[in-house]
Amino acid sequence: MKRFFLPGPESILSIGVLAVFGLAILFPSALTHSDPATGVAKDHLLAPDWTHWFGTDQLGRDVLTRIVYGARETLPAALLATLTGVVFGAFIGGLAALSTPIVDAALSGIIDVLLSIPELLLALTVVILTGFGPVHAAVAVGISQTASFARIIRNLVRSLRAMPYIEAARLSGTGFGGLIWWHFLPNAFRLVLGLAVLRYSMAILSLATLGFLGYGAPPSNAGMGTDDCGRPRLSGDRLVDDYLSRSGPADRRVCNQPPQPRHDTPEGTSAMNTQRPVLDVSHLGISYDGKPAVENISFQTLPGQTLALIGESGSGKSTIAKAIIQMLPPSARLMHGTITLNGISLPDTTPRGLNAIRGRQIGFIPQDPSSSLDPRLPVGRQIEEVLRLHTSQSRSERREHVLHLLEHVGFSEPERRFSQFPHELSGGMKQRVLIAIAVALAPPLIIADEPTSALDVTIQSQILDLLDRLREESGSSVLMITHDLAVARDRAHDMIVLRHGQIAEQNTTRNLFENPRSSYTRKLLADSPAFHSRSATPDRPVSGTQPTIQVKDLTIAYGSRTAVSHISFDVQPGTTHGIIGESGSGKTTLLRCLMGLIPPQSGSVHVHGKDIFSETSEERRQRLRNMQLVYQNPWSSLDPRLTIRRIIEEPLRNYFSEGQTWRQARLHDLLERVHLPLTLLERYPSEISGGQCQRVALARALAAQPDILVLDEFVSALDVTVQARILELLSELQKELNLTFVFVSHDLAVVRQIADTLSIIRYGKQEEYGEAEQIFREPASSYTQILLQSIPGQKHSKAQRSVF
Amino acid sequence: MSSLRHTGIQLIRALLILWGAFTVTFFLLQMMPGDAVMVRFMDPELGLSPEQIEAMRVLYSGSSSPVFQYLHTILRMLHGDFGYSVQLGVPVRTLIVAALPVTLRLAVVGFILSLVWTLLIAVGASLLPARPLRQAFQAIPGFWSAIPLYWSGIFIIQVLSFKLRLLPVVGVGPWEGVILPALAVSLPIAAPQAKLLLQQIEETGRLPFVMAIRTKGASQRSVFFRHILPNSVTPCLTMAGLSFGELIAGAIVTETIFGLNGLGRLTRDAVSGQDVAVLQAVVMIGATGFVAANLMVDLLIPLINPSLRSSAGWKEKSGP
Secondary structure: OOOOOOOOHHHHHHHHHHHHHHHHHHOHHHOOOOOOOOOOHHHOOOOOOOOOOOOEOOOOOEHHHHHHHHHHHHHHHHHHHHHHHHHHHHHHHHHHHHOOHHHHHHHHHHHHHHHHOOHHHHHHHHHHHHOOOHHHHHHHHHHHHHHHHHHHHHHHHHHHHOOHHHHHHHHOOOOHHHHHHHHHHHHHHHHHHHHHHHHHHHHHHHHHHHHHHOOOOOOOOOOHHHOOOOOOOOOHHHHHHHHHHHOOOOOOOOOOOOOOOOOOOOOOOOOOOOOOOOEEEEEEEEEEOOEEEEEEEEEEEOOOOEEEEEOOOOOOHHHHHHHHOOOOOOOEEEEEEEEEEOOEEHHHOOHHHHHHHEOOOEEEEOOOHHHOOOOOOOHHHHHHHHHHHHOOOOHHHHHHHHHHHHHHOOOOOHHHHHOOOHHHOOHHHHHHHHHHHHHOOOOOEEEEEOOOOOOOHHHHHHHHHHHHHHHHHHOOEEEEEEOOHHHHHHHOOEEEEEEOOEEEEEEEHHHHHHOOOOHHHHHHHHHOHHHOOOOOOOOOOOOOOOOOEEEEEEEEEEOOEEEEEEEEEEEOOOOEEEEEOOOOOOHHHHHHHHOOOOOOOEEEEEEOOEEOOOOOHHHHHHHHHHEEEEOOOOOOOOOOOOOHHHHHHHHHHHHOOOOHHHHHHHHHHHHHHOOOOHHHHHOOHHHOOHHHHHHHHHHHHHHOOOOEEEEEOOOOOOOHHHHHHHHHHHHHHHHHHOOEEEEEEOOHHHHHHHOOEEEEEEOOEEEEEEEHHHHHHOOOOHHHHHHHHHOOOOOOOOOOOOOO | OHHHHHHHHHHHHHHHHHHHHHHHHHHHHHOOOOOHHHHHHOOHHHOOOHHHHHHHHHHOOOOOOHHHHHHHHHHHHHOOOOOEOOOOOOEHHHHHHHHHHHHHHHHHHHHHHHHHHHHHHHHHHHHOOOHHHHHHHHHHHHHHHOOOHHHHHHHHHHHHHHHOOOOOOOOOOOOHHHHHHHHHHHHHHHHHHHHHHHHHHHHHHHOHHHHHHHOOOOOHHHHHHHHHHHHHHHHHHHHHHHHHHHHHHOOHHHHHHHOOOOHHHHHHHHHHHOOHHHHHHHHHHHHHHHHHHHHHHHHHHHHHOHHHOOOOOOOOOOOO
């Protein structure tokens, strides 16, 4: 039952309370011996005592007894009401969400109409229609709740339908019934259950209200509303919140890379600095809930210089950044060490003092520009805020200052930009705004936390150039947190390589690349695609035979907008075609059309010589089996409620009729192919790492025995060392199984590793098409040239002077 | 221009919903088992002959075909004529005109009070210095929503009026008389609103931009009032709009307890007397209140949240 229910301590407590209620309802005589309907006249209106725990009413009836017997009537009736609401609501909502837009619109309209009639009135009307009585009242309350259930369930199912794992299951050959049973129901179950529990308690109140108004149980019965005595609602509230919050985003994952003890200690560094350091971190150690996250970190930053902190996920680089700006989460504890900014010890500063330092002494450039600005305020006001907090400038002075800053970070129309909202700006522009905020008061220290990881490569180099220019002008010291060795090589004077919370190597940039001292740095350098051209594989024929995929003059439109226009390419069997494009280039649209998921406006796609847009449904099924799509996000493309075994078995069940023993053997064979241990089979996607998830996704794709894999940004979310292993696995599989790959990515360095032929697209147009190495060596289009120049890691190291 | 078009679409949508609500209730009420006319005039004590009853039935337009009646009723309603109350024999319009102000006063005061509670709870639960105090404020919505309206109403009368003698319940002016019932009605309305607002505040607080603003040097309080709260109110506003609609028609319990002669009392009497014309009118007033409140919220939200300015759409009836 694990896929449905995981009890925590709070739910156990709630279940306990519910159990007491349940027992009281089932066995009322265990609690009380009195008769709910008859009282002893002389005992009327007694105060609570040992015989009558809750006292007695006007007629001398025991109140506790009446509550217990009232609950006996009302609680099952409320259950009936909620069940009625859930069943009808789920049916209508599910139907609306899963059928055609017209049916959806019609049903949504009906739902809106029903919502507009007040629930109590609707319930009353239904009661009048069906007649009075407890069952009728319960059904009436249920029907009056149906519309709001239907609305919520419709939205829930629609959001589930958009999850990549649902599409992945569909492309694995799972039919409509299978989708409902294996994917929609388990994933919707918790939320609907939580909702139902919440609605259950509301149904009790509604029934009691109906009873109070005289339309529920006949007055002789002891329904809950007929006593002038409110009962505390079931303590299911926490339980529901618990469900809702825990089953909310279904792709919360843990990366389980256990920290391993390191044996080589960082080499001593020879300080030859003449300048006073801006930031001085010494022997820093921080733990989360008692577990050390970073240990023994010491470094200094110098004015006008950039120090890069490099590490993969879980290396502790963000923890260090947060510790410096003193914004660690409450579970974090400073174990030892000091952090000093221009002589001030930051951990010893009061909250008020820190507010004066943040923004004024330390500028912070956050990781993800798209979510780091208040969506509700014009960007000019957001830059102004830092001036308002730290200066005594007047309103007009501040405005002048902001306009100047906007111009300084490269905006051509500062007046217009000032009043624009974040959603009106591109990612690169938002990052410029955030940089303007960070540099507004020329702080001595600027912390840049993965400042360009979310940006396209051409934008990335512009932003980094801007940051370099501002640093040189203001003489600020920059601490750059990054996972990207190539970016660090171009921009940093000194580097610190972190691994599992410890310093693996601390060196000048030049030395680190020419003479890496630690074995981990050497591994990182070897695995970074930016520093290599194609991994040595013999050139395969790129023309001559019948191509596996032929795309001719393909144009795809979304409404009136042309997303992709006139794209043509061939992919030969056993080769890899790379499609490179920045965000908004139309590469995802192209890929979905290639799979036959969206129709083109003109042009054609032939797979194995057959036009995929004039195929029969059986041909389509066969083609989709031969042509598997593998998704970008390792976590959202695997159903969180299924075990790894179930996930890989799905296509085996759908496409092959062989029995359980054959499936078992095939499963083991597939796991071996993607180098996963058998012990993973019974785990859930949330319990394995990102790299392992991608291996599972590959195994699922290979289970259908395809000869084409279409890979969408397949390694983009992975750490560089994991990325390198997955790319190796892809080459290995291609050779062994003679697979044809279409590999879509924004990352030129990665594509260069794997592609034989290449298409470069921009704004939906094919800028270049041809043999990969040829394009990398002699790019013909000016856009390709810019793209290639923007790849980080090509500039000369900046190290002139250094602390180390 | 597009915002004008958006407004137009929303208006048409609202009218369609009203029409739908009318149609649904009309046919539901047509299906009533007992004939309301019969219920009233078949009473042997009145001693009417079958011919006389038939004449009454024609008078209350009960004999023509349902489709004709449907069109007839819709046309009448568009002219502000809601027909006659079978029970009381007076125009429904007269009844409504007398009852509506009472309920509107109750709804408006209760609504404003509920907004005040919601804000107080949100501020207390987020900014009070001691953790136990914040937790106590966080627990209020769950506690309030567990108390049924008829219980809190009676409790309020008992304590505030009878025991403490702060405010009398009977023999007071229209506005004073509405304070206690509005207080009673504001609690269950505020509870889900406050709960949703607390949830939203927590979610907004986790968004990256909040941390980004803290790195500018803004204090916790300033971030709360300038950024977190304004970014959290949108869903609450939607819910508030819905509850205002509910308040107009859902005053039944409150008016019964406090002895107010508003729409709620009218509804109650109409239900027990199966007075179709009155019920139809009350449902239409409730639906109009709901639709109008929603329309207002829909037009208000883009003003508060600029990123929603381009997207249209009826907002979800979220939560309880």
